[in-house]
Amino acid sequence: PKTIFLKDYQVPDFLIEKTDLYFSLDEDKSVVTATLSLRRNPAATDQTAALVLHGQELVLLTVSIDGQALSDADYHCSSDSLTIQKVPDSFVLQCMTEIKPQENTSLEGLYKSNTMYCTQCEAEGFRKITYYLDRPDVMSVFTTTVEADKERYPVLLSNGNNVASGDKDNGRHWVKWDDPFKKPAYLFALVAGDLEYTEDHFTTQSGDDVTLRIFVEPKDLDKCAHAMSSLINSMRWDEDVYGREYDLSIFNIVAVDDFNMGAMENKSLNIFNTSCVLAKPETTTDAGFQRVEGVVAHEYFHNWSGNRVTCRDWFQLSLKEGFTVYRDAEFSADMGSRTVKRVEDVSLLRTVQFAEDGGPMAHPVRPESFMEISNFYTVTIYEKGAEVVRMIANLLGPEDFRKGTDLYFDRHDGQAVTCEDFVKAMEDAAGIDLTQFRRWYSQAGTPRVAVEGVYDAAAQSYSLTVEQHCPATPGQEQKQPFHIPMAMALLGQDGALPLHLDNTANAGLEMVVDITQARQTFVFNQVKEKPVPSLLRGFSAPVKLSFDYSRDDLLFLMSNDSDGFIRWDASQQLGVQVLNEMIAALQKGEEPTVDPRLITAYRSILQDESLDKAMVALMLKLPSEAYMTEISDDVDVHAIYNARTLARLTIAKQLEQELWQALRNNHCTEEYQPSALQIAQRSLKNTALAYLMLLDTQEALDAAVEQFDHANNMTDVLAAFNVILNSGFGMQKQRVLKLFYERWQHESLVVNQWFMAQAVCSVPGTLEHVKGLMSHPAFDLKNPNKVRALIGAFCGQNAVNFHQRDGAGYRFLADQIIALNSLNPQVASRLLGPLTKWKKYSEASRLLMKAELERIMAEPGLSSDVFEVVSKSLK
Ligand code: HT7
Numbered sequence: 102p103k104t105i106f107l108k109d110y111q112v113p114d115f116l117i118e119k120t121d122l123y124f125s126l127d128e129d130k131s132v133v134t135a136t137l138s139l140r141r142n143p144a145a146t147d148q149t150a151a152l153v154l155h156g157q158e159l160v161l162l163t164v165s166i167d168g169q170a171l172s173d174a175d176y177h178c179s180s181d182s183l184t185i186q187k188v189p190d191s192f193v194l195q196c197m198t199e200i201k202p203q204e205n206t207s208l209e210g211l212y213k214s215n216t217m218y219c220t221q222c223e224a225e226g227f228r229k230i231t232y233y234l235d236r237p238d239v240m241s242v243f244t245t246t247v248e249a250d251k252e253r254y255p256v257l258l259s260n261g262n263n264v265a266s267g268d269k270d271n272g273r274h275w276v277k278w279d280d281p282f283k284k285p286a287y288l289f290a291l292v293a294g295d296l297e298y299t300e301d302h303f304t305t306q307s308g309d310d311v312t313l314r315i316f317v318e319p320k321d322l323d324k325c326a327h328a329m330s331s332l333i334n335s336m337r338w339d340e341d342v343y344g345r346e347y348d349l350s351i352f353n354i355v356a357v358d359d360f361n362m363g364a365m366e367n368k369s370l371n372i373f374n375t376s377c378v379l380a381k382p383e384t385t386t387d388a389g390f391q392r393v394e395g396v397v398a399h400e401y402f403h404n405w406s407g408n409r410v411t412c413r414d415w416f417q418l419s420l421k422e423g424f425t426v427y428r429d430a431e432f433s434a435d436m437g438s439r440t441v442k443r444v445e446d447v448s449l450l451r452t453v454q455f456a457e458d459g460g461p462m463a464h465p466v467r468p469e470s471f472m473e474i475s476n477f478y479t480v481t482i483y484e485k486g487a488e489v490v491r492m493i494a495n496l497l498g499p500e501d502f503r504k505g506t507d508l509y510f511d512r513h514d515g516q517a518v519t520c521e522d523f524v525k526a527m528e529d530a531a532g533i534d535l536t537q538f539r540r541w542y543s544q545a546g547t548p549r550v551a552v553e554g555v556y557d558a559a560a561q562s563y564s565l566t567v568e569q570h571c572p573a574t575p576g577q578e579q580k581q582p583f584h585i586p587m588a589m590a591l592l593g594q595d596g597a598l599p600l601h602l603d604n605t606a607n608a609g610l611e612m613v614v615d616i617t618q619a620r621q622t623f624v625f626n627q628v629k630e631k632p633v634p635s636l637l638r639g640f641s642a643p644v645k646l647s648f649d650y651s652r653d654d655l656l657f658l659m660s661n662d663s664d665g666f667i668r669w670d671a672s673q674q675l676g677v678q679v680l681n682e683m684i685a686a687l688q689k690g691e692e693p694t695v696d697p698r699l700i701t702a703y704r705s706i707l708q709d710e711s712l713d714k715a716m717v718a719l720m721l722k723l724p725s726e727a728y729m730t731e732i733s734d735d736v737d738v739h740a741i742y743n744a745r746t747l748a749r750l751t752i753a754k755q756l757e758q759e760l761w762q763a764l765r766n767n768h769c770t771e772e773y774q775p776s777a778l779q780i781a782q783r784s785l786k787n788t789a790l791a792y793l794m795l796l797d798t799q800e801a802l803d804a805a806v807e808q809f810d811h812a813n814n815m816t817d818v819l820a821a822f823n824v825i826l827n828s829g830f831g832m833q834k835q836r837v838l839k840l841f842y843e844r845w846q847h848e849s850l851v852v853n854q855w856f857m858a859q860a861v862c863s864v865p866g867t868l869e870h871v872k873g874l875m876s877h878p879a880f881d882l883k884n885p886n887k888v889r890a891l892i893g894a895f896c897g898q899n900a901v902n903f904h905q906r907d908g909a910g911y912r913f914l915a916d917q918i919i920a921l922n923s924l925n926p927q928v929a930s931r932l933l934g935p936l937t938k939w940k941k942y943s944e945a946s947r948l949l950m951k952a953e954l955e956r957i958m959a960e961p962g963l964s965s966d967v968f969e970v971v972s973k974s975l976k
């Protein structure tokens with residue numbers, strides 16, 4: 102595969118003013134007739150260039166220009182293009198192509214999911230539908246006619262408004278759609294199927310009525326209410342917070358079972374993975390409800406941040422994704438608990454994104470090159486991109502940030518633009534200079550920020566000396582200092598102290614210091630007592646901050662900081678210190694012990710009535726295995742697992758009474774609601790249950806079994822199911838495994854949970870069990886949700902079994918990647934994640950992992966997706 106560079110960007114040689122598509126869908130083959138009004142781009146450098154259209158896996162039936170059929174000599178077809186050497190300056194091109202959606206397992210382009218036809222065109226899937234200029238800076242208005250058998254496919258959808266429809270006399274029918282907004286091909290969508298819908302309405306601020314529909318298979322109609330209310334809340338929120346109204350009279354969502362990602366923001370026809378749209382209490386966990394709300398909002402918000410203003414090229418992907426993730430995170434924070442949302446997002450960033458920054462696929466928020474764009478839908482583009490927007494929002498403050506987004510949307514409406522255009526709009530609106538800040542877009546890697554504090558009692562001054570440094574990443578040896586906004590406070594024994602930076606007037610109790618140099622000192626005056634600094638409040642920048650806190654300092658922050666993120670972070674830092682001590686003891690063959698201060702701290706958290714219950718649950722969780730792995734350089738998976746398990750057991754033993762109280766006091770008797778309050782209660786109760794089950798007592802087992810048998814919601818059922826599976830109670834295990842499947846075998850999304858619970862089970866022998874489950878009738882290698890639930894979860898979330906010492910886990914994953922490489926390259930490539938981090942592990946594991954990567958590399962016919970990740974990992 103070829104590497105494509107941002108520096109080589111050139112405007113397109115041709116523009117497509119109008120796109121008219123006619124789809125004739127049939128069981129053995131489908132025919133697409135594309136009629137394109139093209140003209141030379143006056144901005145192109147070569148005004149004599151040949152027309153080169155993208156196209157993959159297409160059979161060209163006919164091609165004509167201005168009604169004149171072309172002969173074979175007039176054009177050339179390769180495996181990925183159609184070239185016509187001589188074309189007029191302005192002309193109508195018509196291509197008729199044949200495709201086989203029913204054989205398309207890549208789930209890109211037009212494909213079948215169960216009995217339904219659907220599309221996925223982002224990033225470069227439209228070229229599998231017809232020959233086209235499949236790049237985001239070519240924007241066109243589309244009309245689309247879909248024709249199919251009426252009985253099998255009564256519902257025929259595409260973007261925009263339904264403008265005409267009719268029956269044919271052979272049992273077929275057709276519907277014509279017209280989308281008045283110019284859009285790139287990646288936002289095109291088509292659906293044909295036997296679907297039913299729920300409907301609601303939204304009246305915009307301007308008084309326009311919008312019909313909202315969610316299309317699903319008939320059996321899923323009872324699971325649409327939460328997505329619908331989430332959609333309505335999102336539409337209202339985008340008007341209130343960003344002044345953005347919806348712009349058509351119809352907004353459709355369609356749920357499909359086979360989908361490579363979560364959902365897709367096609368103009369007025371969003372297509373969703375069923376896992377991100379369907380929800381009801383009996384089948385969906387609290388996390389599932391929250392995911393539906395977040396993804397519905399995310400896709401809806403793209404209507405402005407992505408569709409009305411889109412990306413010039415795929416290097417600018419974070420322009421729409423980072424900004425939209427920031428928008429959806431703020432929406433979710435407003436709908437539920439702001440602190441919990443922040444803690445969850447930071448946890449993801451610190452484990453998964455920081456790991457990406459430290460691995461072979463590290464790239465800047467605006468990458469400089471890629472082989473396969475599908476590999477760049479990453480946590481760096483999405484989550485780090487959102488952190489970059491968050492820093493801009495905080496630097497500007499709410500009023501100027503709103504001025505900036507207004508200016509950005511007004512200035513660039515209907516255009517395909519760059520991250521630079523976004524930053525420029527912010528600078529122009531707020532009158533500030535973001536020159537140095539721009540490095541967040543161009544430099545990869547996670548900056549390290551080391552802070553030292555010195556208190557001078559005589560001078561009543563406190564100085565913070567800050568050093569920043571960013572490790573090298575592939576292709577970027579040297580980094581320039583970042584502009585790091587560090588929100589901070591100084592805590593005294595009775596609360597936050599007034600801040601006088603460099604003898605200035607009191608700046609209040611919290612401020613943001615701008616770290617811009619490699620080394621810098623900030624001196625605070627009139628500091629009446631030795632403070633405990635509260636640094637990076639709210640996680641104000643995506644950096645790894647270190648400060649030499651004593652355990653007493655951490656305990657103090659845990660119970661005294663007004664910033665919920667800092668309280669949680671202090672509990673994590675304390676957990677890391679304790680676990681690292683235990684890991685070191687295990688590695689030396691000594692008896693590990695748990696620092697009693699951790700137990701005391703957990704006891705007071707459990708007893709603190711003033712704390713939000715969700716925060717209690719979060720603060721009682723030790724740092725995850727994934728986080729412990731991320732922060733260590735020579736990872737000993739088994740020592741991390743053993744230390745963590747022993748610490749958890751000790752906590753359970755010593756806090757048994759308090760945990761029982763938390764379990765009993767948080768039993769929810771009201772009707773299920775995915776409200777912040779109820780979610781918090783369930784979270785605390787199930788955290789307590791998980792600890793208590795480690796004690797292996799009949800009493801704990803009874804509580805878990807009772808919850809499994811009688812809970813009225815999937816959150817509680819699954820929590821009980823998980824703890825029973827991980828326990829030593831063999832008979833109950835067999836019983837719940839069987840019962841769960843029998844009860845839910847007709848709910849595919851619940852069966853995925855059943856697969857996943859088994860895949861992440863930490864008991865020995867799980868690999869063989871997972872292998873066995875691959876032959877289960879409900880497993881399907883062609884369905885990405887099933888692959889993620891079983892193979893993805895085992896390899897990505899079950900470290901102790903995946904890294905079993907003989908390397909069998911690595912062999913298993915490599916086998917699956919090889920099998921998936923030809924079926925679905927995007928899914929195959931994403932599964933590679935756990936193997937790509939091989940350099941971090943202790944020597945024996947490292948060599949075994951590397952050998953599996955080499956085995957994959959030697960396979961003939963590797964897709965560009967898999968090739969890019971494996972080859973970069975082996976460098
Ligand atoms: N913008 C959407 C990206 C997406 C996608 C990309 C590659 C392959 C399949 C895909 N499905 C959806 C999703 C989003 O961020 O909103």
Ligand code: ZN
Binds near residue numbers: 399403
């Ligand atoms: Zn998105």
